[in-house]
Amino acid sequence: MALASSACGGDEGAGSGTDVEVERSDLPSPLQAGEGSCQLPGGPLSFNELKGPLENLPVACVPSWTEEQLIDGFAAIRDTRVQELALPEQPGFLRRIPWLEPENGCEERAPAATYFLHQWGYPTPWFARVQSRAGAGLVLQTENEPDGEVSWSHHVAPVVRVGGQLMILDPAIEPGGPLPIAAWLSRFVVGDVDMAVCRDHADEQGCFDAVPAAPSLPNMTNSQGLRGRLITEWRVQELLGRDPYRSLGDCPPWVTTCPPEPASDPNQPPTIQRFASDKTDMPVWYPIYVIGDNFVPGLTTVRMTGPGVDELAPISAINKRRILIETMYPSGVYQVTASNGAHASQAMSLTID
Structure with a gap:
C-alpha cells in the first residue's frame, strides 16, 4: 500500500x-x-x-x-x-x-x-x-x-x-x-x-x-x-x-x-542463497541484501570482486539469514563470497544493473 x-x-x-x-x-x-x-x-x-x-x-x-x-x-x-x-x-x-x-x-x-x-x-x-x-x-x-x-x-x-x-x-x-x-x-x-x-x-x-x-x-x-x-x-x-x-x-x-532457532555456528561456512534489493523482482542495484544462512554478527565478512572492485563490503546490518550492504557498486558482474573466518561459502555470481 x-x-x-x-x-x-x-x-x-x-x-x-x-x-x-x-x-x-x-x-x-x-x-x-x-x-x-x-x-x-x-x-x-x-x-x-x-x-x-x-x-x-x-x-x-x-x-x-x-x-x-x-x-x-x-x-x-x-x-x-x-x-x-x-x-x-x-x-x-x-x-x-x-x-x-x-x-x-x-x-x-x-x-x-x-x-x-x-x-x-x-x-x-x-x-x-x-x-x-x-x-x-x-x-x-x-x-x-x-x-x-x-x-x-x-x-x-x-x-x-x-x-x-x-x-x-x-x-x-x-x-x-x-x-x-x-x-x-x-x-x-x-x-x-x-x-x-x-x-x-x-x-x-x-x-x-x-x-x-x-x-x-x-x-x-x-x-x-x-x-x-x-x-x-x-x-x-x-x-x-x-x-x-x-x-x-x-x-x-x-x-x-x-x-x-538454532544459533549460527562460527565453525561452519555461511551459505548464500540469492541477492535482492527490494521485495519485488526488480534487478539488484542498491541496497544489496545477501540472503542465506549461518551468518554470524561480528564475524561474517562478504567479499565483492568485480569491475575494478576487490574488497570486503561494509556491512550495515546482519543477522543469521540476511546481510545488508548499503554501498553503491558500479554496474557489472561480481563474484560474492561470505566467510566465517577461514570457513568460506562458495562464490556466487551477482549482476548489478
Whole structure:
C-alpha cells in the first residue's frame, strides 16, 4: 500500500449476539440512523460520496458482534492457515492472510478476512476505510518492514460493532487483538483524514452496491491480487532475515511459545542463497541484501570482486539469514563470497544493473 498506489449487513452466524443500537443525531444522509434502526442506501454509493470525519460514522449501521465473537474471530483471521491461500509452487504449505507485509495489500487482506469470517459463520464485517487529506499521508512504524516504516495514502480493515463501539480487526497494525477505531487510527494517522464505513467494497471505487453480494476471496490467479501479496510477504520475511517457513508457518512474530532457532555456528561456512534489493523482482542495484544462512554478527565478512572492485563490503546490518550492504557498486558482474573466518561459502555470481 505504497503512497503512490492502491492500499494498502450483519449476517446471523455462529454465536451471534444481541444488537446494541446507538442513538446519534449527527449521522449524515443517506446513512441516517434513527431510533434503534439504520437506514441503508437504496442505490450504489462510492467512498467519496460518503466520506467524512470519524465522528460522523454511522455506528448503528455496522454489524454487531459479541465480545466472544470479537476475540475468537480476530484470532481466527490472524492465525488460521487455509488451503485456499496455498501457492501453486508450495501446495503443501498452507498460508494465512498476508498480515506480515503491511506496506501493500490492505485492499486484498480486508476482503479476504471478511470472506473467511463469513464462511466460518460470523456476522459479515463491513470495511472501515481511511484516506489522508491533501497528501498528508498515513505512516506506520512496524518491525515487519525492512525500513521499519511504511507510508500510505489510504488504509482499510474489517470493522464490527461491539457494545456500541466500532472495533477494527487488523493484525497488520496490531496482532495482539482488535482495536477501538480511535486507537487504530492513532497508530498511523499523522494528519487530517476522511473516513467511511462500507458494506460491499474495500476500495475507493465503491462502498455500497444497490444489492449486497456475498463476500468473495480476492484474486488468487495472478500476481496482481492476493497471490501477489502472498509472494511479496515471503520475500519481505527474507529481507528481514526471518525463516519464512517459521514466520509464515507456525511461528509468526506474535507467537511467544516457539522454541528459538538454532544459533549460527562460527565453525561452519555461511551459505548464500540469492541477492535482492527490494521485495519485488526488480534487478539488484542498491541496497544489496545477501540472503542465506549461518551468518554470524561480528564475524561474517562478504567479499565483492568485480569491475575494478576487490574488497570486503561494509556491512550495515546482519543477522543469521540476511546481510545488508548499503554501498553503491558500479554496474557489472561480481563474484560474492561470505566467510566465517577461514570457513568460506562458495562464490556466487551477482549482476548489478
